Amino acid sequence: xxxxxxxxxxxxxxxxxxxxxxxxxxxxxxxELDRHIIALGMAREPAAAAVxxxxxxxxxxxxxxxHHRAVALALEMLGDKSAxxxxxxxxxxPGMTGQAKHEPVADQGRSEPLRELxxxxxxxxxxxxxxxxRKILESxxxxxxxxxxxxxxxxxxxxxxxxxxxxxxxxx
Numbered sequence: 001x002x003x004x005x006x007x008x009x010x011x012x013x014x015x016x017x018x019x020x021x022x023x024x025x026x027x028x029x030x031x032e033l034d035r036h037i038i039a040l041g042m043a044r045e046p047a048a049a050a051v052x053x054x055x056x057x058x059x060x061x062x063x064x065x066x067h068h069r070a071v072a073l074a075l076e077m078l079g080d081k082s083a084x085x086x087x088x089x090x091x092x093x094p095g096m097t098g099q100a101k102h103e104p105v106a107d108q109g110r111s112e113p114l115r116e117l118x119x120x121x122x123x124x125x126x127x128x129x130x131x132x133x134r135k136i137l138e139s140x141x142x143x144x145x146x147x148x149x150x151x152x153x154x155x156x157x158x159x160x161x162x163x164x165x166x167x168x169x170x171x172x
Contacts, residue, residue: 001045007036009051017064019111034070041074049080056086061095065111072122081127088129091119091136100139100148113140117148121155 015031030038037055040048052074059067068090075083091097099113117140124133140152 001040001043001048004036004040004043005045005047005051008033008040008048008055011055014055014058014063014067018066020065020114030066030070031064034066037070037074041077044078046078046080049075049078049083052078053083053086056083056090059090061093065115068115069118072118076122076125079126084123084126084129087119087123087126088132091116091123091132097136100136100143102139102142102144104144113145113148116140117151121151124155 011033015033017031017034018029020029033055037052040052052071055067056071059071072087075087096119097116099116101113116136120133120136120140123129124137128134134156137152137156140148141156143149143152
């Protein structure tokens with residue numbers, strides 16, 4: 001896993017990623033860097049969290065879906081709670097949230113809501129940050145798109161004891 005770590009550590013920018021569009025889409029759904037990051041998570045490499053957190057700092061709302069998914073999946077597998085704040089800061093960037101729909105609308109793309117939900121799930125499972133993940137998941141739990149609503153509700157139900165780090169410190 002040292003070779004994986006070194007590959008990810010050396011990457012100073014994201015490679016060409018992939019955005020989810022739905023039907024008629026072919027080819028790999030992960031970039032080379034995405035694959036290495038997910039492999040680090042699967043290997044449960046303890047040193048990987050810090051290296052992956054460095055890659056979070058390079059993500060923006062314009063970054064491809066596959067990069068967001070790769071860091072979320074890997075960090076979720078690693079379970080390193082130090083990733084909660086960087087994930088929370090990523091989700092706090094303008095344009096990263098607000099994709100839940102509460103009234104029927106024509107499909108407006110899949111990458112953005114999936115990105116938001118996947119990042120929120122990882123953040124929630126890592127302990128949340130300023131309540132960001134809980135707020136997102138609660139919004140999706142009432143989304144008119146049933147698959148998003150069911151997924152968000154299941155995440156909230158599966159981890160009822162998850163506490164927000166900042167709120168816990170502020171409590172008397």
